[in-house]
Amino acid sequence: MGLTYQSTGTAAFREEAFNFSADDKQPVIALAGNPNTGxxxxxxxxxxxxxxxxNWPGKTVLQSKGSFIHxxxxxxxxxxxxxxxxxxxxxxxxxARDFICFAKPDVTVVxxxxxxxxxxxxxxxxxxxxxxxxxxxxxxxDEARRKKIQVHTDKLRKMLGVPxxxxxxxxxxxxxxxxxxxxxxxxDKLKPKPVQIKYDKEIEEAVxxxxxxxxxxLGSELNSRWVAxxxxxxxxxxxxxxxxxxxxxxxxxxxxxxx
Amino acid sequence: xxxxxxxxxxxxxxxGIIGPQQGQMRDRIVNSxxxxxxxxxxxxxxxxxxxxxxxxxxxxxxxxxxxxxxxLALLTVVLWITITGANVPSSLLAEGxxxxxxxxxxxxxxxxxxxxLHGFLVLGVYRGxxxxxxxxxxxxxxxxxxxxLLEDLGYLPRVAFNLDRFFKGAGAHGKQALxxxxxxxxxxxxxxxxxxxxxxxxxxxxxxxxxxVPCNGRFPTLIALATIFISGSVAVTxxxxxxxxxxxxxxxxxxxxxxxxxxxxxxxxxxxIPSSFTLELPPYRKPQVGQVLIRSVLDRTIFVLAxxxxxxAPAGGIVWILANTMIGDTSILALVAGWLDPFARHMGxxxxxxxxxxxxxxxxxxxxPILIMSxxxxxxxxxLDSLKALRQLLVEQHGWTWLTALCTTLFVLCHxxxxxxxxxxxxxxxxxxxxxxxxxxxxxVGIVLCxxxxxxxxxxxLV
Numbered sequence: 001m002g003l004t005y006q007s008t009g010t011a012a013f014r015e016e017a018f019n020f021s022a023d024d025k026q027p028v029i030a031l032a033g034n035p036n037t038g039x040x041x042x043x044x045x046x047x048x049x050x051x052x053x054x055n056w057p058g059k060t061v062l063q064s065k066g067s068f069i070h071x072x073x074x075x076x077x078x079x080x081x082x083x084x085x086x087x088x089x090x091x092x093x094x095x096a097r098d099f100i101c102f103a104k105p106d107v108t109v110v111x112x113x114x115x116x117x118x119x120x121x122x123x124x125x126x127x128x129x130x131x132x133x134x135x136x137x138x139x140x141x142d143e144a145r146r147k148k149i150q151v152h153t154d155k156l157r158k159m160l161g162v163p164x165x166x167x168x169x170x171x172x173x174x175x176x177x178x179x180x181x182x183x184x185x186x187x188d189k190l191k192p193k194p195v196q197i198k199y200d201k202e203i204e205e206a207v208x209x210x211x212x213x214x215x216x217x218l219g220s221e222l223n224s225r226w227v228a229x230x231x232x233x234x235x236x237x238x239x240x241x242x243x244x245x246x247x248x249x250x251x252x253x254x255x256x257x258x259x
Numbered sequence: 260x261x262x263x264x265x266x267x268x269x270x271x272x273x274x275g276i277i278g279p280q281q282g283q284m285r286d287r288i289v290n291s292x293x294x295x296x297x298x299x300x301x302x303x304x305x306x307x308x309x310x311x312x313x314x315x316x317x318x319x320x321x322x323x324x325x326x327x328x329x330x331l332a333l334l335t336v337v338l339w340i341t342i343t344g345a346n347v348p349s350s351l352l353a354e355g356x357x358x359x360x361x362x363x364x365x366x367x368x369x370x371x372x373x374x375x376l377h378g379f380l381v382l383g384v385y386r387g388x389x390x391x392x393x394x395x396x397x398x399x400x401x402x403x404x405x406x407x408l409l410e411d412l413g414y415l416p417r418v419a420f421n422l423d424r425f426f427k428g429a430g431a432h433g434k435q436a437l438x439x440x441x442x443x444x445x446x447x448x449x450x451x452x453x454x455x456x457x458x459x460x461x462x463x464x465x466x467x468x469x470x471x472v473p474c475n476g477r478f479p480t481l482i483a484l485a486t487i488f489i490s491g492s493v494a495v496t497x498x499x500x501x502x503x504x505x506x507x508x509x510x511x512x513x514x515x516x517x518x519x520x521x522x523x524x525x526x527x528x529x530x531x532i533p534s535s536f537t538l539e540l541p542p543y544r545k546p547q548v549g550q551v552l553i554r555s556v557l558d559r560t561i562f563v564l565a566x567x568x569x570x571x572a573p574a575g576g577i578v579w580i581l582a583n584t585m586i587g588d589t590s591i592l593a594l595v596a597g598w599l600d601p602f603a604r605h606m607g608x609x610x611x612x613x614x615x616x617x618x619x620x621x622x623x624x625x626x627x628p629i630l631i632m633s634x635x636x637x638x639x640x641x642x643l644d645s646l647k648a649l650r651q652l653l654v655e656q657h658g659w660t661w662l663t664a665l666c667t668t669l670f671v672l673c674h675x676x677x678x679x680x681x682x683x684x685x686x687x688x689x690x691x692x693x694x695x696x697x698x699x700x701x702x703x704v705g706i707v708l709c710x711x712x713x714x715x716x717x718x719x720x721l722v
Contacts (some may be wrong), residue, residue: 037540042575043449057557085289087285087289090457091452091454105585107687114494115542115713117300117304118297118300118301118304119302121295121296121299121300122292122293122296124296125292125295126292126512135486141540143544144625147306147311148306149306150305150307151303152303152305152308153303155303156299159299159302159376160299168563170547179447183491195295197291197292197295198295199287200287200289200291200293201288203284203288203291206276206277210269210272210273210276211274213269214269215271217269221435228273229267229288231272231273232273232276232277232281232284233281233284233285233288234270234273234274234281234284236270239267239270256408
């Protein structure tokens with residue numbers, strides 16, 4: 001199909017590629033994160049839906065969608081399958097990556113487990129490479145407190161360059177603050193400036209050579225640095241997804257740019 | 260020119276820039292990400308005097324010595340609570356519902372309703388509902404919340420961890436233990452859970468063998484049969500304990516069959532080597548007990564009632580019609596049962612039992628109710644408001660022995676999964692062939708097993 005993101009706008013593109021209903025013009029919030037960090041609990045809390053949440057990694061295999069109202073504005077929220085990375089090693093990882101990358105949620109809330117922050121940060125960093133519109137939700141702080149683990153959210157916010165809220169979604173703690181941050185990012189009252197990962201010299205040099213060509217080809221639709229990195233590691237799944245979501249027509253215009 | 264070229268030219272460009280070491284790029288990129296994460300975590304997280312209880316508990320729960328006894332003990336406890344807990348509500352519901360039936364009959368008499376209308380609505384539709392609600396609902400409404408609690412606690416991945424080496428040994432994926440555990444709740448859910456297995460071959464094995472785990476809809480039948488047949492031979496005090504152990508034993512048999520069939524599949528239809536994986540043991544979490552109990556008891560009750568309305572009630576009506584439509588001087592029901600009977604006898608069953616299984620395709624919950632109804636309908640009316648009366652019906656009027664009960668429970672454990680599960684398998688695998696195989700494999704296993712047990716026991720002269 002010939003619909004492209006630019007020509008018809010985000011809403012129509014989401015409708016075609018990700019099954020959003022046509023009148024869904026509301027801001028879209030994606031919940032992403034490692035498995036078993038409480039995304040579904042948060043999702044249920046926000047939407048009032050009652051998906052069963054289990055305590056094992058991989059419980060959410062379908063992405064599910066709901067909506068909630070915050071300060072008079074209706075938001076659509078999507079619960080993505082939990083993954084350890086966005087490197088498209090599995091179908092779930094690809095689903096999560098493609099959603100963040102192509103459906104362009106207005107905010108991606110990365111839910112992290114306060115009791116094992118380090119592993120979760122790997123994922124946060126990968127999301128921040130794709131999109132600026134990130135809010136980090138340090139969840140399960142009640143459990144962290146019990147285990148005497150303290151996460152310094154202020155410092156985390158400064159080091160990551162994105163808003164951070166700490167929550168215990170199972171008891172509803174910290175949710176108003178989280179929603180506040182989310183709405184601020186949606187309406188550009190808060191502009192996250194995610195920290196960039198520094199790669200080794202050779203990679204950085206290669207990226208700076210390739211990035212201009214990516215910009216020439218894709219314009220500003222995708223994060224060019226991120227695409228360049230994927231190309232450098234020879235990630236063919238991304239190219240497949242590009243074709244799936246942007247269609248042949250669009251790639252033909254790319255073609256002309258490159259020729 | 261086609262569009263593939265534009266992207267592949269970019270890819271080629273990338274290859275040119277990075278040179279022959281592209282293969283190591285991902286590792287180096289991931290490495291940088293990890294280092295960044297590590298340094299950020301190091302300066303934002305502090306811990307004080309942390310005792311890692313999770314690891315300590317895991318050491319015991321997943322230990323080679325204690326892992327299995329603890330698993331069996333938990334299974335037994337859950338089943339015991341289900342069995343003893345279901346007794347009282349079951350008999351209360353039965354008394355209440357059959358009291359209502361009597362009143363309904365009075366009412367139909369009073370308004371001079373025709374006999375077939377009364378038969379169809381009261382003895383068919385209503386009675387079908389009443390049996391599902393009184394016999395099946397209480398165990399389901401107790402077992403499911405308990406199972407959910409264990410799941411929320413984080414115990415299921417530990418089960419997977421314990422069973423991992425067995426599944427590896429069978430050439431299957433270790434996560435199959437997890438999908439199997441989900442199957443206890445519901446086989447359709449277990450089949451959906453198979454998505455966590457990445458390799459298509461191993462996912463298929465897990466899908467095809469999921470039905471060997473008795474789901475929530477089949478447990479009550481196992482429980483009822485165990486209770487009826489154990490209760491006659493043991494003193495009352497040990498009644499539920501003995502029934503519990505029997506059902507727990509059946510579950511273990513189911514797991515053994517799962518492993519065996521998985522092994523056979525990897526040697527025949529689905530050859531390959533097991534892929535390795537890392538199973539993360541999630542932290543133990545305190546389940547939200549109150550919420551889980553209230554919600555899943557209610558959800559289960561509503562779910563079962565809804566299914567009873569949609570499936571059991573019409574099925575009851577149809578069974579009544581079949582039992583009361585005569586061809587010559589026998590009913591259609593008796594004809595079909597008679598036709599199935601010779602084969603069923605080889606399996607240690609009878610025609611009615613096999614027919615009930617076939618009628619139970621839409622939902623396993625209705626197998627036992629349909630069996631009771633087809634035994635009762637047309638025959639002598641009796642008050643069936645207790646398990647003792649059921650025993651009388653089965654043993655005295657239809658010649659059941661403990662061997663009949665054993666073969667029936669084995670067939671409950673090994674036969675085609677319910678319609679919902681089959682539909683789910685078709686949707687997940689996008690293949691009618693594998694859906695058919697998913698029904699065929701457990702059925703063949705069940706038939707072979709029943710025939711073997713039947714002839715073995717009879718051959719040894721134990722009955």
